[in-house]
Amino acid sequence: MALYSEKVMDHFMNPRNVGSIENASGVGEVGNAKCGDIMKIYLQIENDIIVDVKFETFGCGSAIASSSMATEMILGKSIHEAMALTNKAVAEALDGLPAHKMHCSVLAEEAIKNALKDYFDKNHIPYDPADFPELDHDELHEAVHGED
Amino acid sequence: MHVYADNAATTRVSKTALDAMLPYFTEIYGNPSSLHSVGQEAKEALENARERIAGHLGCQPREIYFTSGGTESDNMAIRTAAALGARKGKRHIISTAFEHHAVLHTLKKLEKEGFEVTLLSVKDDHNITADQVRAALREDTCLVTCMFANNEIGSVLPVREIGAVCKEAGVIFHTDAVQAVGHLPIHVKDDNIDMLSLSGHKFHGPRGVGVLYIRRGIAPANLIEGGGQERGKRPGTENLPGIMGMAAALDDAIANMDAHTAHVTALRDKLIAGLSKIPHCVLNGDPVDRLPGNVSFCFEGIEGESLLLLLDAKGICASSGSACTSGSLDPSHVLLAIGRPHEIAHGSLRLSLCADNTDEEIDHILAVVPQVVEYLRKMSPVWKDLEAGKRQYITP
Ligand SMILES: Cc1ncc(COP(=O)(O)O)c(C=O)c1O
Numbered sequence: 001m002a003l004y005s006e007k008v009m010d011h012f013m014n015p016r017n018v019g020s021i022e023n024a025s026g027v028g029e030v031g032n033a034k035c036g037d038i039m040k041i042y043l044q045i046e047n048d049i050i051v052d053v054k055f056e057t058f059g060c061g062s063a064i065a066s067s068s069m070a071t072e073m074i075l076g077k078s079i080h081e082a083m084a085l086t087n088k089a090v091a092e093a094l095d096g097l098p099a100h101k102m103h104c105s106v107l108a109e110e111a112i113k114n115a116l117k118d119y120f121d122k123n124h125i126p127y128d129p130a131d132f133p134e135l136d137h138d139e140l141h142e143a144v145h146g147e148d
Numbered sequence: 149m150h151v152y153a154d155n156a157a158t159t160r161v162s163k164t165a166l167d168a169m170l171p172y173f174t175e176i177y178g179n180p181s182s183l184h185s186v187g188q189e190a191k192e193a194l195e196n197a198r199e200r201i202a203g204h205l206g207c208q209p210r211e212i213y214f215t216s217g218g219t220e221s222d223n224m225a226i227r228t229a230a231a232l233g234a235r236k237g238k239r240h241i242i243s244t245a246f247e248h249h250a251v252l253h254t255l256k257k258l259e260k261e262g263f264e265v266t267l268l269s270v271k272d273d274h275n276i277t278a279d280q281v282r283a284a285l286r287e288d289t290c291l292v293t294c295m296f297a298n299n300e301i302g303s304v305l306p307v308r309e310i311g312a313v314c315k316e317a318g319v320i321f322h323t324d325a326v327q328a329v330g331h332l333p334i335h336v337k338d339d340n341i342d343m344l345s346l347s348g349h350k351f352h353g354p355r356g357v358g359v360l361y362i363r364r365g366i367a368p369a370n371l372i373e374g375g376g377q378e379r380g381k382r383p384g385t386e387n388l389p390g391i392m393g394m395a396a397a398l399d400d401a402i403a404n405m406d407a408h409t410a411h412v413t414a415l416r417d418k419l420i421a422g423l424s425k426i427p428h429c430v431l432n433g434d435p436v437d438r439l440p441g442n443v444s445f446c447f448e449g450i451e452g453e454s455l456l457l458l459l460d461a462k463g464i465c466a467s468s469g470s471a472c473t474s475g476s477l478d479p480s481h482v483l484l485a486i487g488r489p490h491e492i493a494h495g496s497l498r499l500s501l502c503a504d505n506t507d508e509e510i511d512h513i514l515a516v517v518p519q520v521v522e523y524l525r526k527m528s529p530v531w532k533d534l535e536a537g538k539r540q541y542i543t544p
Contacts, residue, residue: 003457012457018527033530033539036451036471036479036494040529058528060453060472101472 004061005095011065016072019054026122028114031107037063039111041071045119048079055111062094062101069093070108079119082112083131150463151509155350155441156299156327156500157467161393162352168396169354172389180386181377190388197395204402205344205361206335213360213368213378214391218326221345221360222250224371224382225322226293228343228362230258231369232320233290239263240289242281244305245485246270246298250345251324252481255293268294271487274301275434278309285317292321296328296344300469300482300498301433302442304332311340320366326350326358330401331409331440336361348390352502353397357390408503412440415501415510419443422514426521428534430543432486432496441501446483446492448543449531450524455497458520464513470494491530492542 004012021042031038037059044052053075055067070090074082087105091097097105113132120127152160172193178186180194195209202209215221226241233239243255245267255265266284268276281292292314297304307323314321322343325334329344330351336344342363349355360382362368374383401408420431420443432444447455452468459466469480471494478484479493488496499513525531533539 009457012454013461015527020532029529033491033494034489035477036490038529056527056529056532058449058530059451060470061457063451064454064527 003098004065005097007069007093007095008062008065008097011068011094012061015055015064015068017054017068017075018056020056021052021054024054024115026115026117026119028111028116028118030110030114031059033058036060037104037107039063039067039107041067041111041115043082043112043115043119045079050074050077050079050082059104059107060101062097062104063107065094066090066097066104066108067111070105070112074112079116083116085109085112149509149512150465151505151512152465153499153501153505153509153513154465154467155502156439156498158349158355159352159502160504161349161354162397162400164400165353165393165397169389169393172392176388180388181375193392194386194388197391200395201359201398204398205329206337207361208364210379211361211364213362213382214386215358215360215382216356216387217349217358218248218324218345218347219250220371221347221358222248222293222324223254224360224368225343225345225362226251226254226258226291227371228366228369229291229293229320229322230263232367233263233288236290238288238290240266240286242266242268242284242289242292242294244268244270244276244294246301246303246482247293247295248299248324248326251293251295270303270485273434274432274486275303275437276305276310278306278313281310282313282317285313285319289317289319292319294321294323296323296325296334297332297439298433298482299327300480301444301486302439303434304328304437304439306437307341308339311342314342315340327439330398331405333405336363342366348394348397351397351401353394354390357387357394359394404503409440411503412501412505415505415507416441416443418507419499419501419510419513422510423517426518428541428543429521430488430492432483432488439500443499443501445497446488446543447495447497447521448492448541449528449534450495450521452479452494452496454524455495455520458523459516462516462520464516467498467500469496469498489542 024042025045026043029040040056042054053071057067087109091105178190180191198209268280320342324345326347329346344361347358368381428448452470453472469483471479483493
């Protein structure tokens with residue numbers, strides 16, 4: 001199927017880091033079942049380094065591929081590097097996503113940010129709330145889907 | 149193994165249909181409107197095809213209008229009744245909530261033009277009754293348009309009874325029979341049908357060609373203007389190869405209908421029985437009055453597009469009504485119309501069979517689908533929550 005790039009298909013067919021982490025340092029979940037995609041990211045953090053990351057995703061091919069790619073991109077990185085991960089970077093690493101699937105990469109970025117926020121909250125680490133804007137899922141969809 | 153189970157989307161052109169088409173590209177390629185012999189030969193073929201198709205539908209050849217397919221036929225039928233209604237000040241139309249977009253979007257446009265549309269609910273039985281139609285009829289109703297069979301969930305509507313109700317009330321009855329023609333017995337007079345849409349590519353004919361039957365006495369409304377083809381009502385040089393292929397495919401479908409129905413129904417029932425064993429799934433559509441080839445399920449905790457991609461990787465071509473496959477925000481309007489919540493409408497799978505499918509192919513599907521569903525559920529946070537009791541199952 002030429003719907004997706006080879007990279008997307010590879011990460012969809014052979015997703016990296018699927019699963020969960022018990023007693024994870026931080027857990028983030030975004031999306032909702034009504035819209036058809038939910039991503040959950042588990043982080044294991046030691047000395048500010050993401051030593052393990054796992055994901056669970058309910059969603060389409062690009063949602064699964066975006067989760068897989070995003071987890072690969074932050075594994076072994078510092079939390080600051082993970083904070084800087086953008087949805088654009090995820091989409092580019094996948095050799096692009098169809099326009100109406102860009103929200104999948106946004107979800108991946110948000111899920112990671114959510115997990116990091118959970119980690120900061122649990123450990124009373126101060127952060128700038130502006131780095132974690134509340135995301136309305138319906139709006140997000142509309143923004144990327146347009147009038148459809 | 150390669151299994152094509154998406155015959156409701158389109159079918160493979162049969163050898164018979166292809167063979168019937170080819171001479172009209174290179175040998176009898178004349179324009180049926182030309183006076184010379186090649187043109188007249190083409191004209192004869194055109195009228196022969198019209199007669200055969202009329203014979204299969206139980207109408208007169210002059211009641212057959214060749215179109216570019218189901219979409220155009222639906223548009224033209226609805227526009228025809230609307231124009232007649234408007235002339236008498238009747239601007240109310242009755243239809244169902246699970247029609248094809250060719251019907252629904254035409255009705256939406258008519259609403260903007262001042263028509264009122266009642267969409268009958270299909271929530272309870274995944275079907276409608278003639279009584280629902282009767283109850284919705286008004287003094288100013290100018291059209292009832294109900295599909296013969298639903299393309300996504302396979303429900304077959306009680307068309308003859310609906311037609312009788314319309315006849316009694318003197319209201320025009322149109323049926324989008326795109327999924328039914330060639331698969332179910334149809335006789336427009338016995339079934340009380342005033343207008344009927346069909347499309348060549350749903351019964352192993354070519355795409356881009358279809359028919360609108362309009363009962364004599366109903367004046368067709370043009371969608372486009374042009375020359376005198378199709379009695380001036382559907383102008384444009386006729387797609388003769390397409391028409392010949394469609395007529396041959398329909399000859400075939402009608403001649404073999406009993407055998408095909410028996411074969412396909414058996415495969416369908418085996419597939420439904422097998423897939424029903426997957427935990428937390430639900431069959432969509434009328435379990436009894438159902439197209440011979442339609443299998444439609446919703447699975448909890450998974451999303452349809454990823455399901456389709458994995459099935460495709462295992463050689464199975466199917467379709468889904470998830471939002472991601474419809475290219476819009478919402479899952480299929482048909483699944484929502486039968487009351488499926490968004491959460492499980494996203495996890496839908498349609499397998500649509502034809503006479504070419506084999507028992508081995510069904511075994512392959514039955515081996516693969518449960519595996520793939522389980523695989524996707526294992527990585528689904530929704531499924532995990534369902535299992536943990538943090539989220540309520542929707543299906544039994
Ligand atoms: C019920 C129904 N109506 C109309 C159509 C449109 O037919 P066509 O593709 O020939 O325009 C289809 C098929 O796509 C259909 O299933």
